[in-house]
Amino acid sequence: xxxxxxxxxxxxxxxxxxxxxxxxxxxxxxxxxxxxxxxxxxxxxxxxxxxxxxxxxxxxxxxxxxxxxxxxxxxxxxxxxxxxxxxxxxxxxxxxxxxxxxxxxxxxxxxxxxxxxxxxxxxxxxxxxxxxxxxxxxxxxxxxxxxxxxxxxxxxxxxxxxxxxxxxxxxxxxxxxxxxxxxxxxxxxxxxxxxxxxxxxxxxxxxxxxxxxxxxxxxxxxxxxxxxxxxxxxxxxxxxxxxxxxxxxxxxxxxxxxxxxxxxxxxxxxxxxxxxxxxxxxxxxxxxxxxxxxxxxxxxxxxxxxxxxxxxxxxxxxxxxxxxxxxxxxxxxxxxxxxxxxxxxxxxxxxxxxxxxxxxxxxxxxxxxxxxxxxxxxxxxxxxxxxxxx
Amino acid sequence: xxxxxxxxxxxxxxxxxxxxxxxxxxxxxxxxxxxxxxxxxxxxxxxxxxxxxxxxxxxxxxxxxxxxxxxxxxxxxxxxxxxxxxxxxxxxx
Numbered sequence: 001x002x003x004x005x006x007x008x009x010x011x012x013x014x015x016x017x018x019x020x021x022x023x024x025x026x027x028x029x030x031x032x033x034x035x036x037x038x039x040x041x042x043x044x045x046x047x048x049x050x051x052x053x054x055x056x057x058x059x060x061x062x063x064x065x066x067x068x069x070x071x072x073x074x075x076x077x078x079x080x081x082x083x084x085x086x087x088x089x090x091x092x093x094x095x096x097x098x099x100x101x102x103x104x105x106x107x108x109x110x111x112x113x114x115x116x117x118x119x120x121x122x123x124x125x126x127x128x129x130x131x132x133x134x135x136x137x138x139x140x141x142x143x144x145x146x147x148x149x150x151x152x153x154x155x156x157x158x159x160x161x162x163x164x165x166x167x168x169x170x171x172x173x174x175x176x177x178x179x180x181x182x183x184x185x186x187x188x189x190x191x192x193x194x195x196x197x198x199x200x201x202x203x204x205x206x207x208x209x210x211x212x213x214x215x216x217x218x219x220x221x222x223x224x225x226x227x228x229x230x231x232x233x234x235x236x237x238x239x240x241x242x243x244x245x246x247x248x249x250x251x252x253x254x255x256x257x258x259x260x261x262x263x264x265x266x267x268x269x270x271x272x273x274x275x276x277x278x279x280x281x282x283x284x285x286x287x288x289x290x291x292x293x294x295x296x297x298x299x300x301x302x303x304x305x306x307x308x309x310x311x312x313x314x315x316x317x318x319x320x321x322x323x324x325x326x327x328x329x330x331x332x333x334x335x336x337x338x339x340x341x342x343x344x345x346x347x348x349x350x351x352x353x354x355x356x357x358x359x360x361x362x363x364x365x366x367x368x369x370x371x372x373x374x375x376x377x378x379x380x381x382x383x384x385x386x387x388x389x390x
Numbered sequence: 391x392x393x394x395x396x397x398x399x400x401x402x403x404x405x406x407x408x409x410x411x412x413x414x415x416x417x418x419x420x421x422x423x424x425x426x427x428x429x430x431x432x433x434x435x436x437x438x439x440x441x442x443x444x445x446x447x448x449x450x451x452x453x454x455x456x457x458x459x460x461x462x463x464x465x466x467x468x469x470x471x472x473x474x475x476x477x478x479x480x481x482x483x
Contacts, residue, residue, distance in 0.1 A: 209425050229477075
């Protein structure tokens with residue numbers, strides 16, 4: 001198998017710019033654990049893909065977002081899997097839109113050592129892949145405890161196999177009402193083959209705000225290190241230390257990072273700390289508590305991959321649930337002519353229907369996407385649901 | 391966020407923004423603040439803030455000396471260096 005990395009994941013000696021001018025000349029002093037593990041397992045390294053700045057998808061760009069290089073790289077067959085960090089859901093949405101899968105592992109199961117940090121409590125290396133077999137094969141290699149990352153669970157390795165037994169899927173009514181027609185149809189058809197039940201996803205209308213508030217606070221802290229002195233870009237003309245800092249950072253960061261830094265200073269300020277930052281941390285606990293309760297009754301939650309007539313910021317609510325609660329998720333593409341969710345058996349050359357979608361660049365065959373979320377460290381339930389539904 | 395607050399946050403974030411950037415950020419900050427008002431409708435009385443989503447304490451490694459990145463490797467990324475140190479502009483006259 002051939003793999004690519006977003007260049008927020010370090011490879012010793014190579015430039016690890018993380019999509020930012022501020023790191024445009026930064027040579028990685030060591031390799032990320034995920035990269036080393038894949039190389040040691042004999043996988044072939046294709047090269048770097050360019051992520052959004054620090055892997056943070058622009059939520060307030062006036063132009064429609066470009067397709068992520070990690071997605072293009074897998075969709076056009078240059079590699080089998082591409083690793084990236086997807087906090088706001090860009091890869092989780094774009095992968096199924098292009099006939100691909102995205103696996104977002106449980107937080108703490110894949111080492112972040114060597115991943116350039118953006119939002120540390122939500123950063124997680126995930127995988128864009130053409131088939132779930134490829135994706136989970138690569139995930140089983142990179143997952144496991146890493147002594148260099150104290151936030152990895154102690155378990156040395158993970159093997160991913162379908163969870164036996166009947167599967168129960170929860171579908172949130174209040175989110176489905178907002179989903180675009182294609183996604184709604186895909187979810188209804190997909191979940192129809194399981195024991196499924198409707199429920200109300202509490203706090204859904206607050207998820208993107210909570211994620212953004214906490215995200216900005218962490219971006220603000222994590223990017224303080226870029227000062228033009230120790231490493232990375234430095235402005236060419238300055239007078240004194242303060243001007244060196246401010247000109248370097250102003251020239252080095254893009255608009256969304258500047259906005260996030262300013263908003264981070266705001267939510268952490270004395271005036272807003274309790275009403276915004278602390279409040280968001282409390283709601284994050286409520287979100288996690290609801291997830292714990294849901295997964296005592298269900299094996300997976302099904303969510304659409306897009307909401308009708310919502311901007312990027314509001315769309316990010318769909319992906320915030322897994323990110324805020326540290327849960328695993330799989331985004332899957334669905335095809336038009338399938339009796340369940342649109343997936344046909346057998347595409348060109350005897351390849352599976354999902355590969356067919358990818359080969360065709362997703363044109364004319366895709367019928368929306370589904371995001372499945374499971375309990376922490378229960379990727380097996382996701383595999384079972386995918387196997388059952390696909 | 392008003393213009394003066396933005397200037398204060400800009401100084402805290404060590405940024406020097408152009409007037410166009412300030413106008414763009416003020417516009418987005420206004421939209422964001424409006425959206426944040428949803429949070430006040432959620433009852434969080436007696437709820438503890440969630441500091442980490444991991445259901446474990448950090449797994450610390452043994453405190454053993456190990457070979458790490460060399461001084462030379464670290465300094466090789468510095469824009470300016472002198473006698474084995476990072477070089478910064480004078481802070482005192």
